[in-house]
C-alpha cells in the first residue's frame with residue numbers, strides 16, 4: 001500500500017477505502033466510491049464558501065496567510081511594489097516571467113495603443129443617470145464591450161485572446177475615467193498614451209484644459225503601487241467568478257463583467273468604500289471605544305479587518321501604510337488617518353480581534369489614500385477593478401488552457417420536498 005494516501009473506514013459498512021494524496025490534497029471524486037448501497041450516489045464533501053476546497057491548480061499567486069506572505073509568480077510583493085511598475089507586474093502575472101526590456105516596451109506600447117474606446121461605448125456611458133455608481137457603469141461597460149469585439153468568443157485562440165487582453169488593459173482606465181467625469185458632469189478627456197498607464201489615468205480624470213497641466217509623479221507612482229498590490233490574489237470571490245463564468249467558454253468581457261460585479265460587494269472590493277464610510281461615521285478618536293464595543297456585540301463589522309486567507313498582518317496593508325505618508329506629502333493629510341491608526345492600535349490589542357486573528361487587510365488604508373487624492377468613495381471599487389484586471393485575465397487564460405478544467409458545476413445537498421402532486425390554485 002502506498003504511504004502517500006488516506007485510509008478511510010466507513011463505519012456504516014465497515015468498508016475501508018484508500019484515497020491517494022497529491023499536493024497535500026485528495027481528489028474529491030475519489031470519495032464517490034464510498035457507498036452503502038451499490039446504487040447510492042456516493043460520498044460528497046460539503047464546503048459552503050469553499051473554505052477548504054481547491055478548485056484549480058495554479059502557478060500565478062502564492063499566499064501563506066499564516067505568515068503574511070504574498071508572491072506573484074514567485075516574486076515577493078514587497079520587491080515588486082518597490083521596484084516594478086503596474087504594467088510590468090501585469091506582464092509577469094499574465095506571461096509568467098518578468099519581461100526583457102524589448103518585451104516590456106512592446107507590451108506597454110500594445111496596451112497604451114488600446115486606450116481609446118469605441119464611440120458607441122462613449123455614447124452609452126453618457127446615457128447613465130447623473131448619479132450612477134461608477135462600478136455599475138464599469139460592469140455594464142465591460143459587458144457591452146463583448147458586443148464590439150465578437151471575435152473574443154474564440155477563447156481557445158491564443159492570438160485572439162492576447163488581443164482582448166491588450167484591449168481590456170488599455171480601455172478599462174478610459175471607461176473608469178469617463179464614468180468619473182460623467183458623475184461630476186465634466187466632458188470626457190481622451191487618452192494621452194505618452195503619459196504612461198497611471199499618469200494617463202490621472203490625466204483623464206483631472207485635466208480641465210490647463211495650459212500648464214502636469215501629472216504629479218508622486219501620485220502617479222502611488223497609484224501604480226496600489227494597482228500592483230491589487231493585481232492578483234489567487235482564488236478570491238471575483239477571480240472565482242471570472243473562472244466560473246469563463247468555464248462555460250463565455251468571452252472574456254462577459255466573464256470579466258461577472259468578476260467586476262462580484263468585486264462590487266462590500267465584503268470584497270467594496271470594502272475600502274465601506275471602510276471610509278465607517279471611519280467617517282466614527283468621526284473622531286474619542287468615539288473609537290464605543291465603536292469597538294458595537295463590533296464586539298456584533299452589531300457592526302470592523303470593515304478593513306479580517307481576511308479569509310490572512311490570519312496575520314496583510315503584507316499589502318503594510319506597504320500601503322507607507323505609501324499613505326508619501327501621498328500626504330503632496331496632498332493634505334487625510335484627517336481620518338488618525339482615526340484609522342488609533343482604531344488599528346486598539347483592535348490589535350483587543351482579545352476579540354487577537355483571538356480571531358483579525359488584522360488590517362489591504363482595504364483598511366487604501367481608501368484613505370484614494371480620498372486624499374481626491375477620489376470620491378464610490379470610485380474606490382473601480383480602482384480595485386483596474387488593479388485586479390491582470391489577475392482576472394491571467395487566471396482566465398490559465399483556466400482556459402488547463403486540460404483538467406471543466407465547466408464549473410458544484411453539487412448540492414438537497415433537503416427540500418420530493419414527489420408532491422400539483423394542487424390547483426383554488427384548492428390551496
Ligand code: CMC
Pocket residue numbers: 233236266267268269271295300301302303304305306307308309356358361362363
Ligand atoms: N469585524 C468583526 N468581526 C469579524 C470581522 C470583522 N471585520 N471579520 C471576521 N470577524 C469575526 C467573525 O464574526 C467570526 O467570529 P466568530 O468565529 O466568533 O463567529 C470570525 O471573526 C471569523 O470570521 P469569518 O466570518 O469566518 O471569516 P471569513 O473568512 O468568512 O470572512 C471576510 C472574511 C473578509 C469576509 C471578513 O473578515 C469580513 O467581513 N471583513 C470585513 C470586510 C472586509 O474588510 N473585506 C475586505 C477583504 S480584503 C479585500 C479583498 O480581498 O476583497
